[in-house]
Amino acid sequence: MSNKELSWRRHWKPDLMANTWQPLTIQRNQYFIKFHMNDDSYEILVNDRVHTWYEMCDCKMFKKRCKKLNPSIEAPVSRLLDHLWNNLQKQKKESEFRVEEKTSSEFVLSMNSSLAAGVPFTWKFNCQTASQDMISSNLTVPLLTMVSELQRRQDELFKLLQKKDTEIEDYKLSGAKVSRKHLETVPFDKTVFENEMNTSQSFEREVKSSGTSAFTSSGQDLYQQIMMKNAWLERDVEDEESDEDEEGVSSSDRLTSSGTSPSVDTSRLPPSYLKAQRSPSPKKSPAKLSPEKSPANVKDTELMRREALERRLAMEESKLASKKKKTKKGLF
Known part of the structure; x- marks a missing residue:
């Protein structure tokens, strides 16, 4: 399940x-x-x-x-x-x-x-x-399902008994013996078992009762399990999926509002980052930016600094290349 x-x-x-x-x-x-x-x-x-x-x-x-x-x-x-x-x-x-x-x-x-x-x-x-x-859904179909399910369970029990007989035979071949003679059983035979059930007095009593004992405690439990499984199979899947979608959207909204993207794999983030997320620092009131420190001016300054750095690196590479050339001329 x-x-x-x-x-x-x-x-x-x-x-x-x-x-x-x-x-x-x-x-x-x-x-x-x-x-x-x-x-x-x-x-x-x-x-x-x-x-x-x-x-x-x-x-x-x-x-x-x-x-x-x-x-x-x-x-x-x-x-x-x-x-x-x-x-x-x-x-x-x-x-x-x-x-x-x-x-x-x-x-x-x-x-x-x-x-x-x-x-x-x-x-x-x-x-x-x-x-x-109402008669079909509450009586006829459930009873037919109970019969087929009990038949399936009986077949599974037959298979289990045959496996048990094989296991017992293996023990006997290894020298094991039953400690008390009355506990020893003969190998299970499906045909013999069914014949004995069909000719027993209990079978005759059940036929005479016309299904009176169909809903004993075990029969009632099986009936309830069948009806519950049937309700699960016939549930409205479309409504269920729409509810799940709504729950997923609301969860996504909650994650987005908390500042964390729902697609982020937190297992790949460094522990320091996760610790910072779990224990955020106290909020400070935003300081007023002066004209010199406004976002636009800060961006322009950063761009100018990068361009100057690139020019300086280019000049240094040019000087280094010229020195190597002079060294080679001197050698020849």
Whole structure:
């Protein structure tokens, strides 16, 4: 996982899709519930393995329904939403869930519970048929992805077991022996393993349960990881790049305003310069330049000084050349 994705995960806010399904048994019937809440609203999905229902309740609707069902209760919306969340997540024994109405197009789930002070609290989730897109994105596609990912992980485990068998065989050839006989295992055989799984009693129980145990703790974790990875892959890259560009521009502006060019490689600068940059000398009030020391006059003086120096060097070279010629004439 890249550092960029790790940074994105720290700032990403999960939505309904990222929340996992919770198994809930109501009147001996198995349901799966998905719940997501904000500060003043909630969303819920309910599935009975045949139909899927959905409800989105905003703040105004929540207050109106709460006043109707619990006229004597006055509490912040956020606190009551936390109460709903805790009851759906933990499914406390003292809380009672009951299906009041169930058709292909409508589903009403009531919850009777008690607040912290023992005050009774009643709530009804009035759900309607979920759209096909919502069913696909929250259930069908994630489940298919879970199956393919579990298959990939199983193949990786098969490869690892074969490597372990090769390692154990090498130890045995070197004279190593198992200290306790019951710890010794036979070499792994993929075909034998799959046949044993297909004919076991556990396999029969899983088929009879119709996927009831699909969302145990490990299944829920895998579901969340898949939905998080999916959100990362489907993020708006254009907006992300524009944000990075803006951050880069602002960083460049800050560097330029501080007097340091953003393209300067500080590793190539002398330590004395870096020390001077880190510990700047106190600012002095600018002294007024006299006409003789104005920038223009200083520049002209420097130019005249260079020209005079070049003339003097030329004269010295000319004298030196003439001396060499006289010396050569004297020799001949």
